Amino acid sequence: MNATPTPDRHVPVLIVGGGGSGLTASLALSDLGVDTLLIERHPTTSVQPKAHILNARTMEIFDHLGVAEDIHREGSPAENRAAMVWLSSLGGDAPYDRQVLHRTSAYGGGELAERYALASAQPHANLGQRWLEPLLRRHAEKRAPGGLLFHHELTALDEDPDGVTATVLDRGSGQTFTVRAAYVVAADGGKTIGRLRSIPMEGTPTFLEWINLHVRADFSAFIPCDDAVVNRVSSLSEDGTLQHCGVVPMGPDRWGRHSEEWTLMFSRPPGAADLDDDTIVAMVRRTLKLPDDHPMDVESISRWPVEGTVARRFRSGRVFLVGDAAHRHPPSGALGLNTGVQDSHNLAWKLALVLGGSADDALLDTYESERRPVARRVVERALFSLFNQIAFTAGTGVVQGAHPDWNRAQMTALFSDTPDGETRRAVLREYFDTNRITTAHLGLEMGYDYADAGSVTSDGTPRPPQDPLGLEYEQTARPGSRLPHAWLTEDGTRTGTHRLHRAPGSFLLLAGAEGTAWVEAARLLSRRYGVRI
Structure with missing residues (x-):
């Protein structure tokens, strides 16, 4: 037609x-x-x-x-978005099941909150x-x-x-x-x-298939931490391999471990998107070690190529x-x-x-x-960050391809109440600490600058030291950098510097008590080019 x-x-x-x-x-x-x-x-x-x-x-x-x-x-709420937690499973009855592998503050929450608050008024x-x-x-x-x-x-x-x-x-x-x-x-x-x-x-073209399940379920009896914005399960399967699945609370009315809706996510080599929905649900339930009779309503399943x-x-x-x-x-x-x-x-x-x-x-x-x-x-x-997570597997002592009995013994020893178990857990923490590049990268979030983009005029000052891990962030007023955050007080009212710059289509000039020449120059530019300053 x-x-x-x-x-x-x-x-x-x-x-x-x-x-x-x-x-x-x-x-x-x-x-x-x-x-x-x-x-x-x-x-x-x-x-x-x-x-x-x-x-x-x-x-x-x-x-x-x-x-x-x-x-x-x-x-x-802030108290439900403060950490990332790794679990050995949600269910199961092996000595290494339902254990907390690691817990760390994440994305500006928990112990990171003070450092992030110094950099921005916005959590x-x-x-x-x-x-x-x-x-x-x-x-x-x-x-x-x-x-x-x-x-x-x-x-x-x-x-x-x-x-x-x-x-x-x-x-x-x-x-x-x-x-x-x-x-x-x-x-x-x-x-x-x-x-x-x-x-x-x-x-890098497509190298993984990512599969997300949007589900409704009550996982509160299986998840120990209420402040996790992301839970990551790495469970030892029957064949002795570690299987991984993200368990992410999505609210929308209750949060944390009492969330009504969740995203369950895992990856497979390219071609895994051909798996039918029933197979995917069964795989996830096995990975999480959910009891067979525990209800979980699947709202949708999505698949997308990772590149x-x-x-x-x-x-x-x-x-x-x-x-x-x-x-x-x-x-x-x-x-x-x-x-x-x-x-x-x-x-x-x-x-x-x-x-x-x-x-x-x-x-x-x-x-x-x-x-x-x-x-x-x-x-x-x-x-x-994705490839770095492979290192966590080595930290457990589990060896992909080893006999299942060996890997079960490694996981059992990891959680044993012995000096050897304590040592193993300390070593595992060292592996997990490298995940800071994923959960605490303030420098990556805030520290980019446009000084080399050809769009700003240099003031001749050197670039602040760059943390190769992207964790640390040093605020600077160097041209091309993000406006530094600071609190200003006038008549008892505290305002962050970024709140000063809310008028759409305008530029902001911050000048000290001796900045009259800057103010006059800005007024001249504003009149000449019709730009609001």
Whole structure:
């Protein structure tokens, strides 16, 4: 049937993709006074819990966008997002079953809270995308009424010197229409635009299949710690091998060990996605050693290929890649969604200045020069974090391929109440401590800078020492770095430096008592170029 085109739409920016990155772009551009149209091929926001940890830098951005308080309100309380815990199983009756292998503070919680609080006024948050995305969508629709179209798919994209013409399919009605835009933000996870623009992904191609189960269950009798934002089970199977499964509380009303909903996640070599659902559920139950009669309702099962890749280009003419369209990696370290949100934030203000006539199009080139190195570092860290977890197996004494009796003896000795058991547990802690690169990487989250991106002017000061592990973060006002956090007090009211910079589309000048010359220079620039300072 030939579709009857509807009238064309004209917008400065077309956003393709309605996940976390696309919705952030919509919010940010709306706040900057830029009209947008967002299209998303699915009928709704994500039905899967997906990513859930939102780091402090991301929450600073969400605070600027006026959604941070809602996220904290809907997300888990601080006491339920403070640690990562490794367990030997949930059930089972062997001497090594239902043991805590390791417990550590994680993602700015627990013992890390004080160090993280020195770096940011915003604590990290914990809210799965199944709940985060509808929250962002509600705010975006209020700011751009009629500007978000779900169940609409991009089918073609043509660029000329003056703009971009997109062909959009309404998947509900079957009709197509065209959208004319000055620029396109590709937040589609690489589903369409990267292919249409022939932008290759570079790095490590698919090497694992990740399988997530979204379940409803009461695991409170099996999980000992109420503050774990992530539980990781490494259980010794009947054949003597260690099998691994993440057990992640997802709330949404009760949290911690009393959560009603969970994500269970494990990986397999490529091709495992061919496993049918019943086989997957049986595998997970065996790994967790759940009693046969314990109820667990499976809401959905998703499978996705794991890779470690970065797009060769983040800009192709008038098209910009953000989020998974630009970089893809394992979930280790909770870096994916956070990096995508930060991509959109970086791009939005530049688009607004160019569209408003206050900056040349060349400013948009700095999006790639600033964000692509960050993406490469994030991908490298996520890959290394995943591979580093293999070391934990060696710490237990279990040897893959050894006789099952040997491995059972190693696990039994590990938890024995003997000097040998105490020594083994001390050695195991040394192995697990290397996981700090996954759960305590404040330097990685906050410490990136754009000094080498060609977008800032150096002040001649040296770069602060860089921690190769990405754990330590030294705040600096050096050009290209994140604005340092500090508390300022006026008339008894305390305000963080990042709260000073909330006016959309403006720049912030911080000057001391002797900064009159700086203030006058800023006023001159503001008048000359029409930029708010």
